[in-house]
Amino acid sequence: MRTMSAAETAPATYAWAIHAEQLQVRAGRHLAVDGLDLRLQTGVHGLLGPNGAGKTTLMRALATVLKPSGGQLTLLGEPVGSRADLRRVRRGLGYLPQEFGFYPRFTVREFVEYMAWLKEMPKRAVPAAAQRAIERVGLTAKADAKMKTLSGGMVRRAGIAQAIVNDPQVLLLDEPTVGLDPEQRLDFRELLQDVGVDSCVLVSTHLVEDVVAACTDVVLVNEGKLVFQGSPEALMAHGEEGDAGFSPAERGYSALLRRHRGAAA
Amino acid sequence: MNLHPDVAVLARYADGDPGLDEASVWSVESHLESCADCRARLAEHTPDDVHELLALVSAGVDRGIATGPAPTPRRRVSRRRFEVTLAPWLTMTAAVLGCAALLHGLYPDLPSLVLLLAPVAPLPGVAVSWNRRTDPAWEVVAGTPRAGLGMLLRCTAVVLAVVIPVLAVAGARTGAPMAVLLTPCLAFTAASIALGTVIGVRRAAAGLAAMWAVAVVAPSLATAQVPALLQPGGTAAWAVAAVAAAGFTVARADRFRRLTSGN
Numbered sequence: 106m107r108t109m110s111a112a113e114t115a116p117a118t119y120a121w122a123i124h125a126e127q128l129q130v131r132a133g134r135h136l137a138v139d140g141l142d143l144r145l146q147t148g149v150h151g152l153l154g155p156n157g158a159g160k161t162t163l164m165r166a167l168a169t170v171l172k173p174s175g176g177q178l179t180l181l182g183e184p185v186g187s188r189a190d191l192r193r194v195r196r197g198l199g200y201l202p203q204e205f206g207f208y209p210r211f212t213v214r215e216f217v218e219y220m221a222w223l224k225e226m227p228k229r230a231v232p233a234a235a236q237r238a239i240e241r242v243g244l245t246a247k248a249d250a251k252m253k254t255l256s257g258g259m260v261r262r263a264g265i266a267q268a269i270v271n272d273p274q275v276l277l278l279d280e281p282t283v284g285l286d287p288e289q290r291l292d293f294r295e296l297l298q299d300v301g302v303d304s305c306v307l308v309s310t311h312l313v314e315d316v317v318a319a320c321t322d323v324v325l326v327n328e329g330k331l332v333f334q335g336s337p338e339a340l341m342a343h344g345e346e347g348d349a350g351f352s353p354a355e356r357g358y359s360a361l362l363r364r365h366r367g368a369a370a
Numbered sequence: 371m372n373l374h375p376d377v378a379v380l381a382r383y384a385d386g387d388p389g390l391d392e393a394s395v396w397s398v399e400s401h402l403e404s405c406a407d408c409r410a411r412l413a414e415h416t417p418d419d420v421h422e423l424l425a426l427v428s429a430g431v432d433r434g435i436a437t438g439p440a441p442t443p444r445r446r447v448s449r450r451r452f453e454v455t456l457a458p459w460l461t462m463t464a465a466v467l468g469c470a471a472l473l474h475g476l477y478p479d480l481p482s483l484v485l486l487l488a489p490v491a492p493l494p495g496v497a498v499s500w501n502r503r504t505d506p507a508w509e510v511v512a513g514t515p516r517a518g519l520g521m522l523l524r525c526t527a528v529v530l531a532v533v534i535p536v537l538a539v540a541g542a543r544t545g546a547p548m549a550v551l552l553t554p555c556l557a558f559t560a561a562s563i564a565l566g567t568v569i570g571v572r573r574a575a576a577g578l579a580a581m582w583a584v585a586v587v588a589p590s591l592a593t594a595q596v597p598a599l600l601q602p603g604g605t606a607a608w609a610v611a612a613v614a615a616a617g618f619t620v621a622r623a624d625r626f627r628r629l630t631s632g633n
Contacts, residue, residue: 165509170509195513200509200513204509205507268510
């Protein structure tokens with residue numbers, strides 16, 4: 106249990122935690138996200154798409170790391186334009202990038218506490234919040250081990266711990282299940298559902314099965330545009346016997362992509 | 371809240387009376403959180419088994435603290451990061467200034483390299499302060515509320531706190547007044563941050579250092595004359611330049627909220 110602040114219990118004054126309209130984001134010169142419309146509210150949303158669909162660029166823009174080059178992006182009710190003051194929005198964000206860099210000589214606890222400090226958490230709340238985040242990802246035994254001694258899966262879990270340390274209202278996880286073994290993936294799904302009860306979680310992955318098992322909502326993008334948004338059941342319903350894939354969800358995924366490519370051509 | 375709950379209500383609350391409706395329970399509880407007197411009164415009405423339970427819990431917690439691992443000593447993690455990213459660059463700067471001081475001892479006729487290098491001494495440190503190449507965790511750091519000009523200035527302060535004493539020691543033998551050593555140094559630091567709002571701090575620092583080397587250091591070594599810019603009379607101009615650059619930076623502080631590819 107932890108004490109809730111008045112700001113946390115206040116009713117939200119916005120309809121969507123993430124609201125993008127005709128969003129355009131560049132990755133270098135290439136327009137990786139091109140006219141994307143997206144509305145996301147509380148829950149666990151799985152972001153699917155083939156390689157080069159613009160998933161990581163979209164994640165970076167939502168994490169306020171990249172500046173949108175066109176369209177409107179509103180996070181937690183505040184516009185995130187080029188000249189906006191991002192401090193308030195960023196306090197409510199948690200982000201695990203695809204290439205998660207860390208300081209090898211920091212211990213897990215030091216790294217998570219450092220991130221909590223960067224996220225402007227009150228000084229006295231930091232140690233307890235870091236401990237709680239580390240416990241939630243199951244790294245308690247390794248809390249005081251140096252980051253460079255961790256295995257790939259443990260580094261990933263440390264990355265998830267730094268993302269959730271501030272109890273974010275918008276949690277963005279880019280390929281969080283890479284390097285996790287099957288048992289840890291199950292634990293991770295549970296954690297996702299737990300966090301998704303009162304925050305907006307967007308998980309980018311290439312594993313269709315992860316999405317079906319852990320997400321309340323599927324977002325499918327291709328070539329920087331939204332192809333499909335709906336429940337996992339609706340995704341499965343799009344698949345037919347002849348489509349590529351080993352499960353109903355995979356068949357639905359490939360059917361939707363095929364139709365989108367056909368319409369674009 | 372000034373309305374203390376009735377003693378009878380408190381007694382029923384302490385007994386866990388199921389007849390007490392939820393709204394009253396809530397109002398009693400929210401009042402108890404902020405009123406020490408009522409908590410004391412509640413303690414008088416608490417039944418013995420609750421006291422026993424509390425004593426048991428308190429003993430258990432004490433035992434856990436006594437037998438558990440000792441708390442790890444706290445270190446300021448915000449400082450530790452500077453050790454990680456800045457330390458190698460600051461060591462290099464100090465070494466270069468040390469060599470410059472040695473050279474001055476060997477060739478006292480040439481203009482002192484310490485004096486010539488002083489303006490650009492903090493630039494390597496400043497260049498790596500807000501830079502996606504030297505900070506492995508740049509992507510997570512760049513998305514946090516503290517990221518931006520504030521972080522850059524913190525790092526710059528650390529750089530100056532190391533470079534200025536080194537300059538003071540290395541420059542003592544040149545006989546130049548401290549103001550001649552330090553004002554150009556501050557002006558260049560401020561200018562690289564100001565120019566950094568336009569092209570990124572890394573490029574700005576590299577460009578300014580290169581310009582200084584070509585336009586001032588090389589000619590003055592060739593002619594064996596201390597350049598006019600580094601005579602005591604130029605201090606005021608350097609100070610004005612530093613203030614102007616600082617003002618320009620403040621006006622464009624929002625440019626540092628995101629890491630551009632120039633950084």
